[in-house]
Amino acid sequence: MALKKFAAFGCAALLVAWSSPSFAEPEPASCRNLRFADNGWTDITSVTALASVVFEALGYKPSTTMASVPISFAGLKNKQLDVSLGYWWPLQQLQVQPLLDSKSINMIEPPNLSGAKATLAVPGYAWAAGLKSFDDIARYRKELDGKIYGIESGSSANAKIQKMIDQNLHGLGGFKLVESSEAGMLVTLERAIRNQKWLVFWGWEPHPMNIQFSINYLSGGDATFGPNYGEARVYTLTATDFLERCPNAGKLVTQLRFSTQLENQLMQAVMNKTRPAEAARAYLKQNPQVLDPWLADVKTFDGKDGLAAAKAQLGL
Structure with a gap:
């Protein structure tokens, strides 16, 4: 902008400065x-x-x-x-x-990057069993222990998740947002997959999680995170x-x-x-x-x- x-x-x-001979001169020391x-x-x-x-x-x-x-x-x-x-x-x-x-x-x-995405995701086995959209999350409250795993405190992602909970969007009223660092969230994801535990978490691409783990992004979150799985x-x-x-x-x-x-x-x-x-x-x-x-x-x-x-x- x-x-x-x-x-x-x-x-x-x-713009002229970027293409002019004066570019041969060193920048200010502060730069x-x-x-x-x-x-x-x-x-x-x-x-x-x-x-x-x-x-x-x-x-x-x-x-x-x-x-x-x-x-x-x-x-x-x-x-x-x-x-x-x-x-x-x-x-x-x-x-x-x-x-x-x-x-x-x-x-x-x-x-500097196009084609990224960011929205809620689940392990592949949970998706295959029926947890495929935001509207499915509440149906599996018990399997998910009533929790949604976000990232660090103060992030916009967490704010959007908490807003869905507070407004009972997709029937998420009563769910608990679990805040964590990126590393902490990934440890939780790895442990859950190892134990075949169900988990809804904040995922994004690019990130090695997309090739290290079998995960699927949930559909139906356009109103909160934008179309095309939160295309970013x-x-x-x-x-x-x-x-x-x-x-x-x-x-x-x-x-x-x-x-x-x-x-x-x-x-x-x-x-x-x-x-x-x-x-x-x-x-x-x-x-x-x-x-x-x-x-x-x-x-x-x-x-x-x-x-x-x-x-x-x-x-x-």
Whole structure:
């Protein structure tokens, strides 16, 4: 949305800066210490590590702050953070839209990931036995122990689940929302599948859970989570002054594009205990072509050709 507004208002100066010879000049020293937000979800951790590795190869010194979704958005608003790669739309729209409307943060168009989804899911054996839609959940209250497993406290996903319970949507009145971290929820899922226990949980894709476990997403949740099983896009957010203050770093940030296949591979490595930065470097060695569009017309921090420098630094 922010970039559309720049274009609409003819903010040509920024666009010219991205293509002008002045790009050979180093950015302000403050831009070298690039500050990423990470809400702790494995997909965001993985792509943030990937972006950080690329920035390091360009001579920047990126850092990552682990923070909950609300705190990370507040950090961008207060300019304590520069970039978040993790705005899941429409899941987090209620939290983010007021910040966009007040021009407290910027959103980069187009999204860095399309074709994602996020909604309630169940193990395959529960789905095969009849738990296939939101309207089926209440029928199996006993098998589910009256619980729905969400993610971390304060998340939009949990808020939507709790709203369904409070309003008795789909007959869910009286169910209990169990809040947990992503890792905690996945441990619960793995244990349930091992014991063939029924479970309704918050699931999403991209995520290795989709290839590690036999799971199915529930239909009928369009009113709460959106059509096509909560089809989602993931956007990059920045502090309002970031793109203008750090045009070279900003150009790379706006050109980052990921795919579900890329993220599934990265996330699986991370969840298998590979350090995120190591997983990112390994992915780039196997897929160096992803750097070409990301680093088009991007320079190193000190003004040299970015693509050549990054490939040399990464041994590609």
